[in-house]
Amino acid sequence: MNIIDKISLIAEKDDLNKRIDVFLASELDYTRSYLKKLILEGLVIVNGSIIKPNYKLKENDVVNVTIPEAEKIDIIPENIPLDIIYEDNDIIVVNKPKGMVVHPAPGNYSGTLVNALLYHCKNLSGINGELRPGIVHRLDKDTSGVMVVAKNDKAHINLSNQIKERTILKKYIAIVEGVIKDDEGKIEAPIGRHPIDRKKMAITNDGRYALTLYKVLERYKNNSFIEATIKTGRTHQIRVHMAYIGHPIVGDEVYGFKKQKFNLLGQALHSRLLGLIHPAKNIYMEFEAPIPYYFEKLINILKNK
Template sequence: MKMQSSEIVIERIDEVYVDKRVDKVVSEILEIPRNQVQNYIKDGFIKVCSRFISKSYKLKYGDCLSIIIPPPKNNKIEPNDAPIKILFEDEDVVVVEKPAGIVVHPGAACEDVSVVSALKYRGVRLSSIGAPLRGGVVHRIDKDTSGVIVLAKNDRAHFFLAKQFFEHSIERRYIGVVGCHLKQNSGEIDKPIGRHPKNRKLFAVVENGKEAITFYKLLKRLENYDVVMFKLQTGRTHQIRVHMKYLGCPLVGDATYGGVLKEIKRQALHAFVLGFRHPWSGKFLKFYSKLPEDMRVLIGG
C-alpha cells in the first residue's frame, strides 16, 4: 500500500477480499456508507488496475485497487470542545479517551458536541475520509460507553487503520458489569448480529447477521453482579451489549437491552485497552484507559 496525493493504492488484493463486491469491501474497510462508495465508483474515483468498474464488480486474485477520496463539499461540524483527553498524537494518529455521554461523531440526532468537534476545536487535523461528519473516524464506541479510541489524521493512516479493523487484527478489551452471575467463568460467544427483526433501531442475534465473536472472562463476583473482561474478535455495532443480552445477562444500566437501572445511569461498559500497528512505523502500540468513577463506585473499587 502506498499514498500518492489523495490516492490510496492497494497493489495487490488480499485473499480475504477476493470474490466480494468492490463497493461492499471499500465501504466496510473505510467505514463509509455504501451509497457514497457507489457514487465514488460512478464518478471514476475508484478503479481496479486503472480500469473503470461497476459497483457490482467482484474482486479477483491479482487485482490492484486505487481509491481517490475527493475533498468534502462542505464542513458541517462546528468546533465545540468536550472533556476528552488526548493520550497520544503524532502526524498520523490521535488516541483519545472518551467519557460516557459524548458521541464520537454527529449522527441522526445532529449532536453539536462530539469527539470530532472537540478535536476540531483543539486544531487537530483529521483525514478527509468520511468527512465532514465522520472525518478521521475508523471505529466507534457507543455514546454511553467510555474509553479509548483512535482517529486518523490523514487518508493513508485512515486506510491503514481501517484495514486492521476490517481484518480483526486490532486488540480491543473492555470491562463491563453484568446484572447476573455467569454460568461459566470464561467463554466465547460466536453468534451473528444484525438488525432486530422488529425494531430496526436495535440489534440482535439473528441467523443471517454478520459474524460476531466475543470472548469473556470473569474478573470479580459481586453480590448481585459480575465484573467481566471482554475481548472483541469482531466489532459489530452494540456487539458486547447484544451478546450479553443473548446470554440473559445484560449489562447493568443498559436500558436498551434490558439491563437493570440501579447505581449507574448508563451501560456499565468501558473500553480500557486498544492496540494497533502504527500506520507509518508498523510498530504495535497499546493504550490503556482507567475505569471512570461511576464504574469504580459500582464495583466498589
C-alpha cells in the same frame, strides 16, 4: 448535489453473496428502502462501478456510499476538553467520556467527539466523509474508554486494514446481570439489524460474523465483573452478545433489563485497552484508559451488598 457524507465499507468473507441493499441496511443507520433509492440514483459504487439493488457481494468488494444533503451542515469546532492518552503527527488516542457521541449525525451536530477534535487538531483524515473526519472505529454514546483517531489518510487506511484483518486488540470491562458460572467463555453469533426496530441490533441468521471472548474478573451476589475481548467490531457487539447469553450489561436500557437497579444513565461498559501497530512507526503500541469513577462506584456498591 450537496453531499452530507461519504461512507466506505469493505465486504468480508461472511458477506459473500449478500444483496448489496441487505448488506448496507445491516451496516448503516438507514432504512433498506432509502438505501435502495440511493442505489437506483447511482450513489452506491462497488469497486468503482454503479450497481443494481440485487447486486450480490464478493469478498473484499469496496463499497462507497454517498449520502446526499437533507439539510445544511455546519460542523463547528468546539472547545470541549479532551482526555488525551497519546498524540503524534499520525494518530491521537483519547479516553472518551460516557455520554459523548462520537460523530455528528442529523439532528445532532454539536457536542460530539468530532467537534472537540476539530478544535484541537488542524488536520484529520477525510476518508470517512465530512461527518466522520478521523474516525476509524466508534464507541457507543454511553460506552467510555480508549479510542484511536487518524490524523491523515495514510494512517486511516493503515488502521482500517488492521481492523479488517482483526489484528487490533480491543479489551473492554463490563458489569453484567447475574452470576456467570464459567470463568471464561466465547460467544460466536452473527449480528445484524433488528428486523423490526432498525435502531437496534440482534442475533440474526443473515447477520455478520461476530466473536466475543470473555472472562470473569469478580463475582458478586447478583452480578459479574467481566473482561471482554472482541475479535470483530460489530455495532453494539458486546451488549448484544452478553444479552444473548442471558447476562445483559447493567444499565443497558436497550438490550438489558427493563427495570434497572442503579441510576447509571447508560451501560456499564468501558473500553480499557487498545493495542495496535503504529501506522507510521510500524511498532506495536498499547493504550489504556483508567477505570472511570462511575464504574468504580458501582463496583464498591456491589462489593458491599
